Every structure is written in structure tokens, then in C-alpha cells.
Amino acid sequence: QETIKVGFPVPLTGDFAAYNEVEGARCMAEMINQDGGVDGRMFELLVQDTGADTQTAISLTERYLGEDIVALATIPFSDTMIPVAQIAGSQGVSVIQAQSTQVEMHSGVVDNFITNVAPDPYTATAAANYALEQGVQNVAILTSDEGGSWSAALPEWFAEVIVENGGTLQTRLNYTSGTTDWSPQIAELRGLDPAPDAVFISWAMPDIGILIRQMRSAGLGAWVVGSDGFDDPSLDALAEEDPSLLDKVFFGTLAPAVPGSRIAEFQDQCAEMGMEVNGLFPSLGADTIRIIEYGVQTAGSTDPAAVREAIRNAESIPVMSVEEITFQDTGSYALREIPVIGFENGERVVLSQEIPENVPDWQ
């Protein structure tokens, strides 16, 4: 019986190891295999570490292509995804990425790319919509060039939606990664008149933890709004110190990973099977497997092109993180509900969940 081979030339070490989608993918593949596979076909994951190096990812890709894979996934950065997709494309194989939100993957540069999530403007819009509901008018955004469009353009999209709805963008402030002292930026924020209602930053731990803490102790009560970078278990540590620190914090993200959600349930199941899956990003790997499962089932074969065709044409594909996603209208990214997550007594709660309609023009 043939197997369903999926290649994972991904960073298991180095600065980007936290993306590790293999964790979720392994667990989901194991679950499906234990249930007898996809019409008797078992999943087989080919995994090797790239240390986030593009060259290595590419040579591993070529190697996996020689082993009849159905699809492959790699680090969610376009500088690696594009060449990997180009090479995979030459053999008809698709790249199915679980976490990639970068917009330029959808500019038509490759046609064999599918991502399980929606691009950055969607998260920005969902967050902005919720902020507007809370009466936010005046916003300040913090940007950095270091995270690509995620950290530089995403805040702008957020501001665009706010401004379109009658709000004001008061200022843009800049920062660099590894900031452990935000005093200069906070001094600037304190100088704003009127005081901002919300501060948007698309960034990650630990820097944002420090920012939130320093803002609060400097007496700045504005909402702190963010994107999927906030979706990290270590943010919850702030609640241990003082749950009220997180009271006015929320973020738009890729999928709802809150207590009681499907993702949390999945993580529990994995833990029972002895496979540790931590955090949102690794869990999303399970969606990749579910998407491929659907494709293989529908196509009735492991021919990569047929599988991709099946996935793109599906009205609805059931995945782990949400009930369903679809690629019918978009071709390369999933239209799915974007959750906005906030905190109640330090616990994550879903504040809103929608497929935003008013996404700024990004294409």
C-alpha cells in the first residue's frame, strides 16, 4: 500500500524553531494513521532540520522531491517559501504551509502554494474592528522593519481601518528587536495629546511583555493591541504577576487557541498520546495534515496535482483549528474566521470571531 509522504524541511533549531509545525503535524498524522489512514494510505512525514537556512531548505526539498511526496511545508518566510515552491512546482508538488500570513505569497509569483491561514491584513482588520467597537478613536502604532511586512505594514493596515472609520492615527514610533527598555517610546506616547486610546504593535514576546508592563507602570492605560505575535504561551506569564496587566490587551490572530477551544482539545489529545504540542503555531501543523487528508481522499490518489486541484475546489475543508476553511475564492490562502483574543482575569477568551469584510486593499 502506498503512503502519503509529506516533506518538512523546517527549522527545528535556531531562532525560528518556535514555529515548529511538525509537532502538530506529527500528532495529527499519528491520529489518522491509528484510525487506519486515508483509505488505507498511511501518512509518512519526512522531517529534517534546516536551522532556518534557505539553502538547506532547498536542497532538502530537492531530496524529498525524489521520494514522491504529495506536498511539503517549510518555514513561513517568503524568502524560503518562494524558491522552495518554485522547485517543488517544477515537479507539480504543492507547498502547503500551516502558518504563513505574508502577503507576497499571493501575488502570483508561484501557483502551487497554499496556506492554511489568512494573510496579515485580515488579522489587522479583525483587531481594528473590535477596537472600534470598544470606542477606540486615537491610535498610535509601533513599527519595525525587522519582521518584514508583518511588523512594518500590519500596523498600518490596522490604522487604515481605524482612520476609515473616523479615528486618527496620532503617531508612528519605531523600535528594534530585543528592546528591553521602552522608556523612550513611552515618553513619546505620554507626550501625545489627547492620550491615545490604543497602541498597536505587531511583535512578539518577550519584548511586548516588557512594553505592556512598562506602559502600565508609566500610567498609560491605552489598549495594547497586537497580532498573532501575541499568541504565545509566555504572554500568559504576565498574568501570574498581576492579572490586571492583561486586562486591556487583545490581538487578532490565526485561530482561536483558548481554553476549551478545538485547539486546546487537540493539544490534550496529543499529550495523552505522549506527544507534546505547545502553543498555537505548532498546533496549526495539524491543519496541514487535515488539508492533505481531504485532498487525497477526494482525489482518490496521491498525485500531487490532483490533490491540489481537489483542495482548491472544495467548498469546505474540515480542519483541526476551526470547523471549516475554503480556498475556493482565494486559491492560495484560507478564508477562515479570524478570532480576536483578549484576557479575563488573565485567562484567554475569544472576544470576537468573524471573516472581516472591510479588509484594506492589499493586493
Added chain:
Amino acid sequence: MLEVRNVSKNFGGVQAVQSVSFTVGDNEIHGLIGPNGAGKTTMLNLISGLLSISGGEIELDGTPVHGLPAEQRARMGIARTFQNLRLFRNLSVRRNIEVAEIRMRGSKVADPALLSDAIDRFGLRGVMEHTPDSLPYGQMRRLEIVRALALRPKVLMLDEPAAGMNHAETDQLFENLTWLRARHPCSIVLIEHDLKFIMSACEKLTVMNMGRLLATGEPAEISSNEEVIKAYLGQGTHSNGRTKNEKLETDA
């Protein structure tokens, strides 16, 4: 001809050289002597350009050189050795010499056989592929001289070339210098504390003391100069016979 006129040098508060003048004639072996710390090495550094002068002038064959960088002076023919050896540790003896010779490659080298003869004469032939570290001290000193010679110097300045050598070796050095002068006529400035060596080798002496010029002249004049005796040679008042010996040798 090298002419030093009213040259001074101070390091912060230390007046290492104060308005010193002397002339080294063509083809002359000129001794530069004086007590420790008199400023001899400093004077060499000033002439070779490793230190910039605080005042005065230095001329080589009538061209002022005191404004030029050290490497340019070396190319003009001011070569030197160092009191604390400065050989290229990771280069073989051959290549140590080559570094100095390279400068000459563009121009037509006068007397191409000079180096080869010097290498034989100074006993380096057998160690051409060795690195300096593995050589005995005396041989390193000789290598410094040959290396300086590769610049085909007009003025060759030697800073205590006989330090650490015994009498036999000093004698041999003396012979080598004599040979050298016959083979490659040039002015030689010689700093030494071995008075016997100085007195027999030099045609002219300049004595420095505490940064100042004390006297300059023929060895015979110098050795009978009261001030020089007082400041440098010593008056034989010491308890052991050593200084008397030295005097004797001086007179010889």
C-alpha cells in the same frame, strides 16, 4: 650624507631629545653613544620616521626627510635594526629578507648579488627556510642586519647589534661590518655600549646625555673629553677592576 639639525623630541613631560645636531658623512661609521636613557634609540626612531620630531630638521643628501612617513624614508635608503628585535615571526628567513627587498623590485637593483653574499657572510645560508623563532639570538640579530641591507641603504642604523654577544662574536660582527662597507659603501650609524667595539669600528662619535648632545668628534678626542668621561665612561672609582679594564680597552 645624513644631517640632523637641532632635533628635539618630547613625550608629554619627558624631554627625550633636546636640540641635537650632528652629521653623518658619506661612507662613515658614526657611533652614537651615551648612558642609558640618553635618547639614542629615540634619535634613531626620529631619523627612521617611527617617531615624529617635535622640532628641528633631518636631511638625507640635502633633501629634508623629517616630514615623510617611515616607509618612504626606508625606500629612500634609511635602514635600521631594532634594539628589541622586530623580525617577522611567521615568515621564513628568506621571506623576512624578501619583504625589505620587494621595495626594490620595480627599480633596477644595483648589485643583485649583494644579498646572496651577505647571507653567506652572515651565516644565514643554512637556515633560509627556518622561522626566526627557532634561531639562536645572535643569528636573529644578524638576520636583522641582512634584512636592513636588502633595502640597499644609504644610511644603515644599527641599535646595539653586539648586545648579548661574547667577544668572539663581537669580533666577528666587526669583521662583517668591515666586509659590508667594502661590499656596499654606505654610512653606518652605530649605537653600542661595548666601547672596545665602538672605538675600533667608528670613525666619528656623537655622545648624548639626558637628551642633549654632549660632544661629537673623533674617537680619540671623545675618549679624552672630560665631560664624556664623567657622564658616560666612568672614572674608575668603582671597587672592582671592571671599569679600569674598560678604560684600558678604550685607550687601546
Added chain:
Amino acid sequence: MNPSQRRGLLGSALLSLLILLIVGAYYLWGEAWQARILYATFVNLLVVVGLQVFMGNANLTSFSHAAFMGIAAYAAAICVTPVAMKAISLPDAPWGLNAFALSPWTSALIALGITGFLGLLTGLFIARLTGVGVTIVSIAILVIVHSIFLHRTDIFKGNQALFGIPKVLDLPQITALVILAIFGARWFRESRFGLQLRACADDEIGARAMGVNVYRTRLVAWVLGTMFFAVAGIAYAFFLGTISARPFYFNFVFLTVAMLILGGLRSVSGAVFGTLLISIGLETIRWLETGPEILGIQLPQMLGLSGLMLGVVIVGVMAFLPSGLMGNREIEDIIRPKRQETP
């Protein structure tokens, strides 16, 4: 040509033979995907040999090579990418950068020119410094260039991909470049500049007193080194088709410096051996990391081993072989030791 230059030619020829043997082995027995690894190794080899030119001969530590490589890669990429592609990848580029496309040759020449010019400009500063000063300023160059790549996203796309670069080069071409580089670096080492630079490294004052213009010698080596990095950068862009700022930063610097010092920075052969050894070693470790089965024994997964090993190699070499595998020797010194002249 003097004897050391003749030996230099011999040594370069031997190293080239080694390179050709490796490439030959690939064509005979290799699998397609290994071509990538080989190509990447050769790009690194270009960089490491270029590093040897300055770091090895001057015995100064510089970390800016990744920056120069990046500059050349971007310059070549921006010039060569077809206009239609640039409309997608660089829609906001200023100064009409996205309105023209040049032939690969012209693009490469422009990239070399720009990098060389910047090499000269930075060299004017670097050549004045010694010791840690050089390291610091080189780090400054690396950080500044990286910041600009990140900041001017309209031109460089920052950490995002600049894609659509046509694939111009392949294994045969880079093999030729590597061989050229080896001859070049060896020629430099044995040239008057190389010799003078090595003398400066041992004793700067001594060298000046021997008529060596320290400043100019360092400058020449620095600029020449940047040309090697430029070629490597162009080769990188012309093969991969996609570049970003990420690979041209500290990680790459560490890797290449480790390669250089394993082989021994004083020798070109050392640079070559170091690169080959570390590349092979990393491939092996990468395979071991994933927990393969050897002789029926299932090894555990050991992630992070490759990074660890890189550090261990650096520390180990520095401690036990401070001048690297080759030290002062070149390949021909091992195969045909110098005859000692009899006195």
C-alpha cells in the same frame, strides 16, 4: 616569477584538482539534490577564500563579509530581474529601479563595481585601524548594511523575499569561479602585497621600517577581499533566484569564520580544507540529528547538534590547533616539502 610564486601555482593546481575530483564524483555517483549542497559549499568556499585574503594575511578579524556579499547579491539581482517580474517583486522601487533589466554579465559587472567601490570606501577607514578596532568597524559595517536592507524595503524587501531572479549559474560555472578564486587568493598571498601584509601582521613597526606602506597594503587586501565576497554574492543570487536580508548576517558570518579558522587562516589550502570539512561535517550531523538508524541501532533525535558542533569546532581548534589544520603550510608543503639548502 620567483620560487614561492611557482610553488603557489603548484599548490593552486593541486587544490583545483581536488575541487574537480569532488565535482567529478558528484557527476558520476551523486544524486540531483546534492548539486545544491555542492553549489552552496562552493559559494561558501568563495567567501572563505576571500576572507583568507584579508583576515589570513593581515591577521585581523573582520566580520563584514556577509554585508558585501549581500550588497553584490542585491545589486546583481535588481539589475538582472526582468521588468515584468519586478513589477510584482519591487512595485515601489524608487529611481526607476524596476523599469529596466540588464544582461547577467552587465548586472554582474555593475554589482562588482558597486561592491568594489563600497569596499574601497570602507577600506579607507579600516586600513587605518588595528586589532579590535578593525573587528568593531567591520561589525559596524555589517550592522549598518543590514539595517539598510531592512529599512529600505522598497528596494531590498528587507526580511521578505526579493524573488524572480533568473537562474544564470550552475555547478560548472561556480566550479570555474572557485578555481579562479583559489588561484587568485594564492597569487595574492605570494605576491609582494601578500608578503608585505603578512610581514605587517607579524610586526607593523618592523614592516614600516622595511619600507612597507602598511596602509596601502591593507587597503589592497581589503578591496580584493570584497571582490571575492561580491562574486560569491552574485553567484548566490544567480542560482537561488530569491534573496532576502536574513542570510547576510551574523549566522553566516560565524559559519564562514569557523570554516576559515578550522583550516588555518594563514593558508589558502587551509581555507579550502576548512570549508570542505565543515560542510561535510554539517551534512553528516544534520543527518545524525534526526535520529537515523545505523546498523540496526535507532539513534535518538538530537536537535541543535549542528550549532553546538560548530561552536565546539571553533573552541577545539583554537585550543588545540591555534593556527588551524594547516597553520602556515600550504598543500604543496605537505606533498612536496621544501628542500633545505645545505649550508
Added chain:
Amino acid sequence: MDYAIQQILNALSFGAEYALIALGLAIVFSIMGLVNFAHGEVIAFGGYSMVIVGTLLTRNPFLLMGAVLLACVLVSVLLERVAFRTVRKADLTTGLLTAFGVSIILQNLFLLLGSPRPIPATQFIFLDRTITLGAVQVSSLQIYETLATAVAIGFLLFFLRRTTLGLAMRAAALDFEMVRLCGLRANRVIATAFAVSGLLAGLACIFIMARRGSVLPHMGFDPVLTAFVACVIGGFGSLPGAVLGGFLLGAVEVAVLVLLPQSYGGLAQAVVFALVALILVWRPDGILSPAREKGDKV
């Protein structure tokens, strides 16, 4: 006006942190000519020990501080023993590269045994309280840090200039064997230097942890890179130079952040490093020491 004072205070606090780290680098450099890039990993090690001790033994912040200091001192001395002792006689390049190697090893160990994610450790956060003085706000941490730096520099200067052990440290940098010939256990002298540097790293670690509340494998790299630059501006190996360089960098960094138009904000680091490069070209031996003429002397 208040705003200006506020930003000046910020600059001081940035500077104090750099100065503290730079001191740790400078002391090792002045003793054995080693550019210790692994200093940042010593700091990170302090952070990880805090996590371990904090979860296993005690959550008492003061005991934890002791544990962090001890851990940093121990690991610093251990590094000297296993890695740096072998390259003691080697030249600058060798030492620098060894330190790089050690830094890579430690970072990967943290990754392997710890996690690529930040691990929270929030026990020191209580140090970071905002104090309002009129319209100006200062963090208590900023005050502690500036004080700690001042005390450290005072103590170190006294130690190096006035005690035999201090003298021996400086002497060992020049001629290790000769120090032994003078009858001193030179190994111990150098170990002491590393212990002092570890202590400084521990102090810096406490302040950093108080600010960020979590550890990361590469958390030490950036601050040490900056501190390294501070050292060089001040004249490598000079302790007052390190402090001065640290404060100067802090000032430049805040100034660039505040004065540069926000659209150029991404270039802040570039501007800082460009300034550094220019300073170095102007004064190769650091701003404190005008280029000294040495002639043929060493």
C-alpha cells in the same frame, strides 16, 4: 522641558546598563587581552539558573539574586578553566574567535536543554517601579542600575590600582609567566578576574531580568555587542573608558531614537554604528586616549 529631562534620564539608564556590561568585558580584556563575546551567554546563564532555582528551590527574590550572582561567577570561572585557559598565550584573533565559539556553544545548549521560546522568570520585576518626581518619571530600576555601575567602577578602580592582586591582574595581561616568576599563582589571578567579570554579568543579569521578566537563549548577544562597542569607544581595557563609552552609547541611542524622524527609525542602529566607526577612525585607541606615539617601544 520635562520631556527633555525624561529622555535624558532614559539615556542615563540605557547607558548604565551598557556600562555595567562593558565593565565586565573590559576587566577580562585588561587582564588577558581577551575579547569575551561569551559574556552575554554568562548573563543568559544567570537567567536560566534563575528559572531553575526559582522553580525548584525558592521564590524569595533576594535568595534568587544571590543564586544568579553565584551562578554567573561560577560559570565565568568555569569558562576560563575549560575554554580560555588554553588560548591564554594566543593573539587577539584567536581569543576573540574562541569566545565566539563558546558563545555559540552556550546558545545552542540553552536551545537544546531549554527552549527557543522565552521562559518567564518574573521574580525581580518588583525592582522596576515607576517613581514620579514632578512631571518626570524615573524607574527605580534606572536608579539602582546607575548606582550599581558607580559602585562597581569605584570598587574596580580601587582594586586594580591599589591592591597587589589587582596589579597582578594587569601584569598577567602582559606577561603571564613573569607573574608566576614573581611568586604569584597567576592562574588564581586570572580566575579572580573572571570571577569579577562574572559578578558584573550577574548584576547585569539581575537588572535585565527585572526589566524583561523572561529568558531567551540569545538574550545576551545584543547587549554585549553594544557593550563591546562601548568598550572600544572608551578605549578597550580601560575601565573608566568602558563606563564612559557605555553612557555615551546610551545617550546616542536615545538621541537617535528621539531625534531621527520616525520614517528613518529603522536606521537608528545604523546611525549608532556609523557614529562608532567614525569615533574609532578619529581616535583609534578610544576617546580617552589620544593616539600615543610609541616609536619602537611597546
Added chain:
Amino acid sequence: MLEIQDLKVTHGPIEAVHGIALTVAEGACVTLLGPNGAGKTSTLSAITGTARSTGLIRLAGTDISRLPVEARAKRGIAISPEGRRIFSNLTVRENLVMGAAGRRDKSAIGSDIRGWFEQFPILGERRDQPAGTLSGGEQQMLAIARALMSRPRILLLDEPSLGLAPQITARIFDIIGDLKRQGITILLVEQNATAAIELSDYVYVLNNGLISSEGPAERYGDGSALMDQITGVHG
């Protein structure tokens, strides 16, 4: 005081001294003569422990050949080494303090330093200058003074007159004479055979790593007979 048997000294693969025996009696001054490269410095390095050696080295009856360098120094061996090896970044004064670093009676250090500044006034003038900027001869004086700052039981001097002006050379030999009278044991390596022999009680001549001749100083007269032996000029 010092007794050496079958001493072999190696520098890496090179054996510089091939098995020599040597005795320095308590309070005596013994001179080691020999051409360049004979192994004189190597012998001294073996005694201080800075060179690798085999054989017996006994100081005041105890075998010290296994002791580390600093322990030997603590037992009273001091050296003014070849190449002077002053601490160039430390000031002149600090160099002297370093010399006394192993000493227990800290109180007398200050007066000892003043004593040396009287002996060598130029050093006094340069007391706060980095020692690296001293002239060659000044450094030599400093090296000797530093060795004596430890108040050693046995003093090893490696070519103390190297680079010194005649007057200072004379002074150095005077000082050595004084030290001898004070009962300090001295092992002297010198190129200046005449002066050295005059001072010393016993003489060893080293050639190519072996002792080629030895005897009481008187036997060598003014040393001129030795000149023929000490000819090993390389080349």
C-alpha cells in the same frame, strides 16, 4: 643551596641541554659562561620551572623539580630574565611592587622601593611612567631591581649587563658584589667573562648543552684563556 643533577631541558622537540650537573653553594656566586645558544638561558628556565626539564633540581635540600613556577619563586628563587620582560603597561613603581608580590613582610616594601630609586635615580625619575617606554638599559635596571624586590635566597641573573652603559654595568657588578656579601646566593650568566669571573667563586662553561669545563674562578684568571673555548659562533 642549589644542586642540579642530570638536567635535560627541552623546547618542544629540541633538546637544548643534554644532562648537566651543577652546584651552587650557599652564599656563593657561580657563573655560567658559554657561547650563544649553548643552553645557559635554558638551564635557568629549568631552575625557575618555565622550561620543560628532567633531572634533579634541589634547593636547600628539597627537590623542587616537580613544583610549579610560583612555588619555586616563593621558596626564594628570583630571576632577572633574558629579554628583561618588564610589565610594559605597568608603571616603574608598579613593576617593583609586582616583584615583591610573593613577599610576606609588606611593610618594608615601600622603603625597598625607595632604596632602588636611590640606586638608579633615572628609575626614580620615571617612576610613574609606563615601563614599556623606558630605554633598553633602564628596563634592564628595572628587571634587576624587580628580581631583588622579592628578597630572594638565590638570585638568577641572565646577562644583567646586556645593553647597559659601562658606568651602569660597573654599578651592577658592584651591586652583585654587595649582594654576595649580604649572603645571597647568585647564579650569573654573562657574556662579559672577565668581569663575571672576577666576582664569582666558581665557573661553569657550557657548550652545546654540555658542561665543557668547570672549576674555581681563580683557575680561569682574567678569562682570556676561556675565550678560545667560548667561540661557538654560528654560521
